[in-house]
Amino acid sequence: MVRTRFAPSPTGYLHIGGVRTALFCWLFARRHGGQFILRIDDTDAERNVESALAPILHGLRWLGIDWDEGPDIGGRCAPYYQSQRLAGYQAAVEKLLAGGFAYRDYATTEEIAAEREAAQREKRPFLYSRQWMAESAADDARFTAEGRKAVVRLKMPRAGSLAIDDLVRGRVEFEWAREQDHVVQRADGTCLYHLASVVDDFDFEISHVIRAEEHLSNTPRQVFIAQSLDYPLPIYAHLPFVAEPGSKNKLSKRKLSTYLKNRDFAQVYEHGLAIAERLGLATSLDTFNPVIVEFYEAVGYLPAAIVNYLALVGWSLDERTEFLSREELMQHFSLDRVVKASASFDPKKLWAFQDHYMRQLGTAEKVDRMLPYLVRAKLIAEPASAADREKLARIIDAAGDRLKVFGDILAYADFFFQDEITYEADAFEKRLRKPGAGELLDKYRSELATLATWDVASLEQATQAFIEAQGIKIGDIIHAIRVAITGKGVGPGLYDCLAILGRDTSLARMRRAVESAATQ
């Protein structure tokens, strides 16, 4: 039975690299009809675990990465918080001690540091002297009498080597003599991550440990712990990590200002920022950041796009398939097609997937998903009336594939719902302050005032007739009309805008624009 796990520590946010790891674990479990387990690594946590965990669970759920056992739903191996499994770790430490695989060490941190520095000075690899290792009860008594406190260290082998057959790396070998006597239990009795992780993986019957590459060098000590405890070894698979845009460094949420120098990254960030600001969301880099999954949810990306994109960061189905549904991924995912090299996060490629999945949506669904954005931005009152929904549907159809994320509706719908529009300065100058623009627009307005039916076809026909009568080209007036009725230089098709706005509003806005152009 395949059982994989994702073991986040409650940090308060879901990192895009973490999601990729979770996704691969989940996909692998689903592919093999196994279980995906969520375990919370909170052995060190002093913070509020529940509130720091909520965004992580929420993000995974939003992406559709569901777990079979975990903190909120329980399961046969409960509890799923490491902080609630301390007794098991304690028992493991006792067993390690009893078997001679670990020892009580009374060295102070200063003494260890001194040894490490000495080794560095002499340019030889550091290996603890075990000078303060207690080998008998008498030693314990003696060291304790000196006022020392003990930690428990692993008594690592000092000869031979270990070979791991990693599912993505192949065979990797380590010399035991290079491995340190790592601490597994602190002086205060609490246990460290590596021990807890190994014990839990055994207790949860994890068959495949799929995790990021940064854990590869930690594997020997974990194997040592597992072997010393007589645990069967899980199968390991170390995934390449997700790197910064345009570099090979590990993606980090702290370095956003550096990433912003990357044009693509900056573009995606600023696009999201504009939406967030209209929604009145907090936009500190700590909470609103394309390295964090919440960013995409807030701005209105589709989970399908993110999942599809992320699946292709480090994995591919074949030489040309790009679009894969969740079901197809579950069906085809395999670790042997995971690449070994780290892969840069490319926000523009994610954007392209978003564009693709957005097109699959029908108008009705877009109305449902975009309406909340308009409500939050106070462009539509809650609850939305049937008329508002109808109008929104028309706007969405007119805007078409210009709407890349749900939040984009704000920029395309605002002037339809506002009573009073503001002009974009550049567009106003260029289109309405041009000599003669006002007069022409005024004539056009008078012409439209007499129009029998106010719909797209009639508007187009009337406009054509108007430019022919005036002996001008469409480009000579259409931009002025657009700025007059929308306030903007770009937007949906002009006749659509006029039709949706209606006769009264359109004519009133044109009149006001003519006045503004003349007086300002």
Next chain:
RNA sequence: GGCCCCGUCGUCUAGAGGCCUAGGACACAGGCCUUUCACGCCUGCAACACGGGUUCGAAUCCCGUCGGGGUCACCA
């Protein structure tokens, strides 16, 4: 610095000795379409890190060099 991992277009990747004058996608550039923008269509730019082997033949195998990254906590 020690140990470990990695190295194909700017980016994600295909490639398991001849199918490679290296394929696809994103990005980028130019053009067409066009009322703006977006879309669409066409074209283009662009890579096997380097050096030695092995072989009739190497992006693919071996060795070395260089480069990049990870890790060396009483963090996870």
